[in-house]
Amino acid sequence: xxxxxxxxxxxxxxxxxxxxxxxxxxxxxxxxxxxxxxxxxxxxxxxxxxxxxxxxxxxxxxxxxxxxxxxxxxxxxxxxxxxxxxxxxxxxxxxxxxxxxxxxxxxxxxxxxxxxxxxxxxxxxxxxxxxxxxxxxxxxxxxxxxxxxxxxxxxxxxxxxxxxxxxxxxxxxxxxxxxxxxxxxxxxxxxxxxxxxxxxxxxxxxxxxxxxxxxxxxxxxxxxxxxxxxxxxxxxxxxxxxxxxxxxxxxxxxxxxxxxxxxxxxxxxxxxxxxxxxxxxxxxxxxxxxxxxxxxxxxxxxxxxxxxxxxxxxxxxxxxxxxxxxxxxxxxxxxxxxxxxxxxxxxxxxxxxxxxxxxxxxxxxxxxxxxxxxxxxxxxxxxxxxxxxxxxxxxxxxxxxxxxxxxxxxxxxxxxxxxxxxxxxxxxxxxxxxxxxxxxxxxxxxxxxxxxxxxxxxxxxxxxxxxxxxxxxxxxxxxxxxxxxxxxxxxxxxxxxxxxxxxxxxxxxxxxxxxxxxxxxxxxxxxxxxxxxxxxxxxxxxxxxxxxxxxxxxxxxxxxxxxxxxxxxxxxxxxxxxxxxxxxxxxxxxxxxxxxxxxxxxxxxxxxxxxxxxxxxxxxxxxxxxxxxxxxxxxxxxxxxxxxxxxxxxxxxxxxxxxxxxxxxxxxxxxxxxxxxxxxxxxxxxxxxxxxxxxxxxxxxxxxxxxxxxxxxxxxxxxxxxxxxxxxxxxxxxxxxxxxxxxxxxxxxxxxxxxxxxxxxxxxxxxxxxxxxxxxxxxxxxxxxxxxxxxxxxxxxxxxxxxxxxxxx
Numbered sequence: 001x002x003x004x005x006x007x008x009x010x011x012x013x014x015x016x017x018x019x020x021x022x023x024x025x026x027x028x029x030x031x032x033x034x035x036x037x038x039x040x041x042x043x044x045x046x047x048x049x050x051x052x053x054x055x056x057x058x059x060x061x062x063x064x065x066x067x068x069x070x071x072x073x074x075x076x077x078x079x080x081x082x083x084x085x086x087x088x089x090x091x092x093x094x095x096x097x098x099x100x101x102x103x104x105x106x107x108x109x110x111x112x113x114x115x116x117x118x119x120x121x122x123x124x125x126x127x128x129x130x131x132x133x134x135x136x137x138x139x140x141x142x143x144x145x146x147x148x149x150x151x152x153x154x155x156x157x158x159x160x161x162x163x164x165x166x167x168x169x170x171x172x173x174x175x176x177x178x179x180x181x182x183x184x185x186x187x188x189x190x191x192x193x194x195x196x197x198x199x200x201x202x203x204x205x206x207x208x209x210x211x212x213x214x215x216x217x218x219x220x221x222x223x224x225x226x227x228x229x230x231x232x233x234x235x236x237x238x239x240x241x242x243x244x245x246x247x248x249x250x251x252x253x254x255x256x257x258x259x260x261x262x263x264x265x266x267x268x269x270x271x272x273x274x275x276x277x278x279x280x281x282x283x284x285x286x287x288x289x290x291x292x293x294x295x296x297x298x299x300x301x302x303x304x305x306x307x308x309x310x311x312x313x314x315x316x317x318x319x320x321x322x323x324x325x326x327x328x329x330x331x332x333x334x335x336x337x338x339x340x341x342x343x344x345x346x347x348x349x350x351x352x353x354x355x356x357x358x359x360x361x362x363x364x365x366x367x368x369x370x371x372x373x374x375x376x377x378x379x380x381x382x383x384x385x386x387x388x389x390x391x392x393x394x395x396x397x398x399x400x401x402x403x404x405x406x407x408x409x410x411x412x413x414x415x416x417x418x419x420x421x422x423x424x425x426x427x428x429x430x431x432x433x434x435x436x437x438x439x440x441x442x443x444x445x446x447x448x449x450x451x452x453x454x455x456x457x458x459x460x461x462x463x464x465x466x467x468x469x470x471x472x473x474x475x476x477x478x479x480x481x482x483x484x485x486x487x488x489x490x491x492x493x494x495x496x497x498x499x500x501x502x503x504x505x506x507x508x509x510x511x512x513x514x515x516x517x518x519x520x521x522x523x524x525x526x527x528x529x530x531x532x533x534x535x536x537x538x539x540x541x542x543x544x545x546x547x548x549x550x551x552x553x554x555x556x557x558x559x560x561x562x563x564x565x566x567x568x569x570x571x572x573x574x575x576x577x578x579x580x581x582x583x584x585x586x587x588x589x590x591x592x593x594x595x596x597x598x599x600x601x602x603x604x605x606x607x608x609x610x611x612x613x614x615x616x617x618x619x620x621x622x623x624x625x626x627x628x629x630x631x632x633x634x635x636x637x638x639x640x641x642x643x644x645x646x647x648x649x650x651x652x653x654x655x656x657x658x659x660x661x662x663x664x665x666x667x668x669x670x671x672x673x674x675x676x677x678x679x680x681x682x683x684x685x686x687x688x689x690x691x692x693x694x695x696x697x698x699x700x701x702x703x704x705x706x707x708x709x710x711x712x713x714x715x716x717x718x719x720x721x722x723x724x725x726x727x728x729x730x731x732x733x734x735x736x737x738x739x740x741x742x743x744x745x746x747x748x749x750x751x752x753x754x755x756x757x758x759x760x761x762x763x764x765x766x767x768x769x770x771x772x773x774x775x776x777x778x779x780x781x782x783x784x785x786x787x788x789x790x791x792x793x794x795x796x797x798x799x800x801x802x803x804x805x806x807x808x809x
Contacts, residue, residue, distance in 0.1 A: 435475025483525030497540030
């Protein structure tokens with residue numbers, strides 16, 4: 001037998017252990033896989049039962065067998081090299097090698113007196129130390145019964161003594177226990193992605209198994225969630241075997257639990273998440289599934305009552321009294337007074353009881369909260385009538401639901417009574433005719449502001465109660481708009497525009513504005529970002545101006561060249577237009593005026609039309625970077641995110657259009673983040689309270705699902721659902737943009753992909769793929785085959801595309 005591979009720094013002689021069964025040695029997982037592969041190659045008459053079988057297996061011969069890849073050959077070579085070290089570790093661990101424990105063959109029973117037995121030199125020093133620090137140790141059974149943890153805390157007991165005690169205790173176990181294999185049975189398991197979402201239901205574990213898990217939780221701490229099935233199945237028992245306190249009996253029991261898990265997993269149907277909710281069993285799934293509230297009502301009551309019966313009489317009384325569950329609710333002080341204990345002690349017991357409840361519910365907290373949050377458009381006491389009847393007040397009922405969902409007190413109240421700023425809704429009326437479909441506004445609130453569907457619907461109800469909007473079967477109408485929004489809304493009905501007097505009259509007639517307009521003179525409200533002067537005294541909504549068809553850089557460059565050619569820094573725009581009219585045959589004067597007014601400053605051209613004579617001028621000393629720095633400085637100083645209007649007020653021009661230019665530029669540079677449809681801030685502030693690592697894990701899972709282009713609202717939908725967050729799609733898109741170079745992804749607008757994107761934007765996507773002759777649902781299918789879109793974004797994109805088609809025709 002060739003033993004040349006042995007490490008000379010290791011003193012273990014492998015030849016002593018040639019006949020030792022491999023099943024008696026704790027091995028790293030990679031070598032367990034190797035042994036299983038050797039055993040499975042039965043057609044080659046290979047054996048992997050003892051150490052000798054591995055020593056005698058030649059790697060070169062092994063490599064020529066069919067189905068044996070390089071990784072298995074490399075593992076064999078490494079295994080042979082590491083055998084001395086593995087055996088040395090096993091000598092001081094909880095695994096028994098075939099060695100003599102005693103100097104003579106006089107061991108008969110555990111009841112034999114210790115002083116009648118001569119131990120091998122390895123254990124003689126340990127026995128002397130035990131006698132020196134402990135009393136009442138007379139038989140071998142007394143040694144087996146020593147509590148390792150207490151032994152380790154005795155004076156003059158170091159790590160080596162503890163390890164030797166564990167080794168001796170396991171060596172003294174009955175032979176039938178010693179022969180039990182720690183290996184997990186070969187059973188076909190679900191995918192790891194499914195296992196990682198499964199957790200143990202503690203109501204189906206016995207006291208010993210729960211004690212095991214608590215011991216593992218204490219050992220690993222928060223770094224490892226041993227309640228997770230995937231984690232539990234993949235615990236490194238080789239590592240545990242080298243730790244004090246994890247003896248052979250513990251590892252055997254752990255293997256039993258793992259085998260039990262595997263056996264029950266193999267019997268589960270494919271739809272594990274739905275099954276674990278409907279059927280009481282060992283597993284709880286964290287996969288988000290939407291369930292009928294009738295079923296949630298029944299499951300919660302059944303599981304709560306089952307859990308209560310597992311408690312002692314005193315603990316059950318604590319639970320019922322503190323929850324107010326079919327019993328009068330009592331404060332901490334009241335319960336403490338009845339039992340003559342402190343308020344703090346009651347709180348500690350209650351915390352333990354509550355934690356146990358969460359481990360015994362079939363509906364995992366995250367799953368329950370996802371259901372509650374998305375379906376809370378109705379009264380929860382009606383949705384969960386039987387559970388609600390168990391409580392005297394709605395407040396107690398809501399608090400119990402929050403406990404089961406593991407959310408902060410008051411979270412449900414925030415959803416039921418959601419507050420939405422009227423500014424958000426009012427801005428929608430600036431670009432849409434009323435009534436706006438109820439679903440369209442809900443989609444807007446979900447996608448662009450991060451509200452859940454339930455919160456959006458309840459928020460609209462609150463706005464209606466405050467008389468900020470009018471809700472009808474046809475849709476939602478504006479009420480008490482500001483003057484700017486009222487003017488813009490009137491003009492959504494008039495593609496050609498209207499004189500200011502007509503606009504004022506219509507606003508007053510329909511009560512759109514909270515403040516009536518003076519119809520005798522032009523007042524404020526006509527200078528805003530949603531409209532433009534389309535003729536003398538006539539205004540038009542910008543939704544009717546197809547600005548994309550004009551080459552703005554070319555127009556601006558021609559103007560700059562004209563300044564240079566005529567050696568002037570100021571000129572009248574009328575003169576310029578009529579002198580170069582042949583170049584602008586497809587553009588009206590007031591359209592040119594609007595383009596220069598709104599896009600000139602970004603190229604150093606400044607517009608002045610207040611005197612009645614439109615003029616433009618150059619200011620060569622002004623640089624764009626100074627205005628960008630102003631915005632960053634303002635945002636850094638602000639404690640909260642700021643709106644575009646608030647930012648525009650800090651600019652020299654006070655123009656929202658100029659603010660838009662700088663904001664877009666700063667976002668492209670990654671120096672600024674759009675939090676939602678209205679507000680902006682710096683990346684440091686936007687991501688400060690966000691677990692960006694967890695968010696990016698979900699986003700990367702989405703991107704890895706397929707090679708399809710993904711629209712940012714998909715990130716919003718899945719991340720908010722998976723992590724119980726309430727951010728808009730803009731903040732997730734901004735986060736991805738900060739990491740897009742290292743990820744190697746592509747982006748066009750709100751579209752993200754691992755490959756180049758053939759669409760400039762959602763509008764371009766519709767223009768390229770949609771067919772006017774097809775119904776909405778067919779066009780939606782076409783879009784969703786090309787790009788992964790949420791339903792909300794698909795509907796909004798199609799609505800806008802159809803409106804453009806109608807207007808252009």
